[in-house]
Amino acid sequence: MRVLKIFTSQYFWLLLIVFFGLLARLYKIDSPIADWHSWRQADTAAVTRNFVKEGFNPFIPKYDDMSGVSEKPLVNPNTFRFVEFPIYNIATYPFYLLFGVEDRFSRLVSVLFSLGSIVFLYLISKRYFGTFVSLLTALIYALLPFNVFFSRTILPEPTFLFFALGMMYFVDLWIGSGKGVWGVWGFIFTALAFLMKPWAIFFIPPILYSLFSKYGFKIPHKFFLLILAIAPFIFWRLWILQQPQGIPASSWLMNSDNIRFRPAFWWWLISERLGREILAVPGVVLFVVGLLTKPKKSFFMHVWLLSMFSYFIIFATGNIRHNYYQYIFVPVAAVFFTLGFVKLISGIRDFLPRIWTIPLAFFFLILAFYFTWYQV
Secondary structure, eight states: OHHHHHHTOHHHHHHHHHHHHHHHHTTTTTOOSOSTTHHHHHHHHHHHHHHHHHOOOTTSOBOSOOSOOSSSOOOOTTOBOOSSOOHHHHHHHHHHHHHOSOHHHHHHHHHHHHHHHHHHHHHHHHTTSOHHHHHHHHHHHHHOHHHHHHTTSSSSHHHHHHHHHHHHHHHHHHHHHOOHHHHHHHHHHHHHHHHHOGGGGGGSHHHHHHHHHHHTTOOOGGGGGGGGGGHHHHHHHHHHTTOGGGSOOOTHHHHTTOOTTSHHHHIIIIIIIIIIIISHHHHHHHHHHHHTSOOSSOSHHHHHHHHHHHHHHHTHHHHHHOGGGGGGGHHHHHHHHHHHHHHHHHOOTTSOOHHHHHHHHHHHHHHHHHHHHTTO
């Protein structure tokens, strides 16, 4: 009976999903840095490598480029690399010390953080949906080819997303339960998420939605302490501003080529990225069905999606030029993809009978994975 009880445990199935996610990500884990965005991956890998070669100092990360890449191109003879605080490189550093300087260990660290993101997405979904929907969301997120590919790249994005999702989960749990322990974890993850990427700001709106949904404008003062979590980010920015030659230009990310809202902007985002690389056209159909389904409990996910849309608009050029910028969008995309699938197999009132919608849902699901498999 105890053996059978294991199979009814949600955590058994979650562990199984994480295991399959790991297997998918270990495929050719020792590949050289010659895939998409190899230039960016090489820069990131160089920081960890130089920790070994020149000494460990996370406050002065260096890479292997002296060229002027700052807003006002300045020669960078010290090869400073001042972008995100190198949490990802710090996590990779022990592997390099113990097992040697090999790119596969950098990829492995990204994989481990991405597996943590699977767990956090499940936990976030579980707060708003049932166990089945949450597990299916985790499974789809774990195995989406676009997600699998970028979850094993030598980029800071997988690490950042882990902390951003952790921030959402712990702070939302703190709001719901009022227990201080979750507030402490929320504070830690918020600080680390902002240290990694200022994009963390786009994960804040759903948290604010939860806060106002519960308290209205009478928000307890303790929640304002969370603002202090951005202090490490501010200190980091003040520190790196002392060496502007090591800060890559970033103003171009917003709308340097005036592509925002032009036909090409929508074509790249919807047709190329969402409809070809991330979900494929059948997946977009399920995504739209999920989007149009009225939630029973909260509009938390819709606010999250709207926030991601604002991220696309604000950083228009960056999102069009680099597809890895959409990596942080994949979790909420997986949520609505799953909701659309579940809605079709459950049946829709005044729609086709379930004898048609169930096979159609599975047909779309299979095609979505089949098409995107050949794009990464």
